Amino acid sequence: MTDASAGHGYPRPQLRRDQWRNLNGVWDFAFDPDARWHLPAQVAWERQIAVPFAPETPASGIGDTGFHPVCWYRRAVETPALGPGERLLLHFGAVDYAATVWVNDRLAGRHEGGYTPFAFDITDGLAPGYALTIVVRAEDDPHDLAKPRGKQDWLLHPHSIWYPRTSGIWQTVWLEPVPATRLAALRWTPSVARWEIGLEAAVAGEPRDDLRLRVRLRAGDRLLADDTYSVLDGEVRRAIALADPGIDDARRALLWSPESPTLIAARLELRAAGGQVLDAVESYTALREVRVAADAFLLNGRPLHLRLVLDQGYWPESGLTPPDDAAPRRDVELARAMGFNGVRKHQKLADPRELFWADTLGLLVWEEMPSAYRFTPAAVERLTREWVAAVARDASHPCIVAWVPFNESWGVPELPNDPAQRDYVRAIYRLTKTLDPTRPAIGNDGWEHVAGDVWTIHDYDDDPARLLARYGGPDARQRLLAEGRLGGRRAALDPDAVAGRPVMLTEFGGIAFTPPERRAETWGYTRSDSAEAFADHYAALVAAVRACPLFAGFCYTQFADTYQEANGLLFADRTPKFPLDEIARATRGDPSRREAELAHRRELAKGAATAGDGDGAG
Secondary structure, eight states, X not given: OOOOOTTOOOSXXXXXXXXXXXXXXXXXXXXXXXXXXXXXXXXXXXXXEEETSOTTSGGGTOOOOSOOSEEEEEEEEEOOOOOTTOEEEEEESOEESEEEEEETTXXXXXXEOSSSOEEEEOGGGOOGGGEXXXXXXXXXXXXXXXXXXXXXXXXXXXXXXXXOOOOEEOSOEEEEEEOSXXXXXXXXXXXXXXXXXXXXXXXXXXXXXXXXXXXXXXXXXXXXXXXXXXXXXXEEEEEEEOOOOOSHHHHHTTBBOSSSBOOEEEEEEEEOTTSOEEEEEEEEEOBOOEEEOSSOEEETTEEOOEEEEEEOOOBTTTBTSOXXXXXXXXHHHHHHHTTOSEEEEOSSOOOHHHHHHHHHHTOEEXXXXXXXXXXXXXXXXXXXXXXXXXXXXXXXXXXXXXEEOOBTTXXXXXXXXXXXXXXXXXXXXXXXXXXXXXXXXXXXXSSOBSSBSSEEEEOOOOOHHHHHHHHSSTTHXXXXXXXXXXXXXXXXXXXXXXXXXXXXXXXXXXXEOOOGGGGGGOBOSEEOSSHHXXXXXXXXXXXXXXXXXXXXXXXXXXXXXXXXXXXOSBOTTSOBSSOHHHHHHHHHTOOOHHHHHHHHHHHHHHHHHHHHHHHHHO
16 A cells, blocks of 8 residues: 555645645554444554545545444654644544544544544643654444535445445645644635735734734735734734725736636734744735626626536545545646636535635635535534534635535425524525625525525526526516426525526536446436537537526536546546537537538638629629
8 A cells, every 4th residue: 555645735725834744644444333442442453544535435445335434543653853832733634524533542632524624732642752643533424314414325325416425534634833822724805896805813822912913915026015913812803905006907917817816925924022933824815806796796896607517526536535636636627628617516625725726727616515414403503513614714715706505405305394494594694694795605506595695596407498498588587486496396485585686507417428338327317329419419508508698607517427427528537528629619608610610611602602693693
């Protein structure tokens, strides 16, 4: 088994320090099928695993997709000596679902929630010589439908749109030496209207009353700001004003967009009164603003037609975990190459490295909370807690332009009949807007709307003519409100919740195309029997959707084949099913090569006919 640490970059891209150690690689491992063990000394270590890959995946070296309610991890490491007053933090990107962590047989802490990060200060548990033995117990009941689980199947074998489970550690584990007094959290909030960058910085550790924070912002070689602020009550909250060039052309050079993803590099230094640097971190932000109007999505104050693709975020060998740092970058590049300006991350909180590449290369992201599937007090508490953590983790990423806490009434199955479930969706929508008032939020993506900034629709009709007839007329909005049913569900439960909101078709398509030998084992909403038929069907569907004035944007299902769900534009290994340039032309509405050639021939024929008529008349 090879060491898995290579290829996974810094796991927290918007708060980086020079010193850190990646603990991905080979760990001792054991399944605990009957949940018999509760302390590290009880565990019978039986095999090894490649972290950060879940044991269900081939990349882990195990590849066991059975039911695993509890699994255990162990790794012994040597850490570098700490400087005076320094502390050592042990970070986990994500462990599904509940983690208990020991260091040198001493309890370090517990965490619940399978998609969000956590860390423990383990300094007091260090042995002489800084030797560490880390043990993790990961509890993940495969039959529990009251926890956020996304597309993880509760049946033994994946079926329909649900996929293999993800147990235990599935994102990077890492060590970080930190100063006694340190920067613990950053949040960036840009405002194009005021031409400024909002900063919230939190200080943790040993309290001091003489702290100052120096902040330098740069765009390339251009210094935008160099300011110093007093730290009061352990925090800094400031609006950093930038010099406004005034002229649109000069402004656009600094604005972030998919066409021009300009990032602003940040360096922050926490200093004592005498100028001593106590802590220094690197970060980044961007100047961009998103909001909606009655009929449009606005980026930096201008309408932008959204061309999104549904991204399940799985890889064949490594499941929810990117196999290396090149994989998420390649996915962003492929989405852009297919003509999309964004993705809807579906039933998954993306690894921060995936968001980093979307920030860097210019791809909009709709972030969606993995669903629970029951409505119980426990389900409400679990989803709410983890959603708050998700928004806190990702709010500074410029690529994220919408929050989606619910999808297709999953977890709220009696939404039309149960006032408590409707109140729940409204409450989470309002909570999301409270946590982040700068982005649109969609209460329940797909149908049965009771709250949200965009009226989103899912419709898998495979006939372009029917889609155009349903949504293309001047009265489409009124008919949708009065009688529209999608997947057997009403399009909106509360007319006031969708009044004055833009409408987007956020799931459609789902055309499956596979080699004949895989047809029986795969699934899709509809099928094409050849690459050429698939290309024509995709182009026709997108053309119909683009021709509907009702829609301010769309999201095609889907980016790549995912296990048995074969309705991707790409095969699971990211090979295009027909040429990327043809996909891009259809996505953007450009004429295809074939259409351009036919149009050219028609023009030639028309010219020849005109010349012939002229000769005859003479």
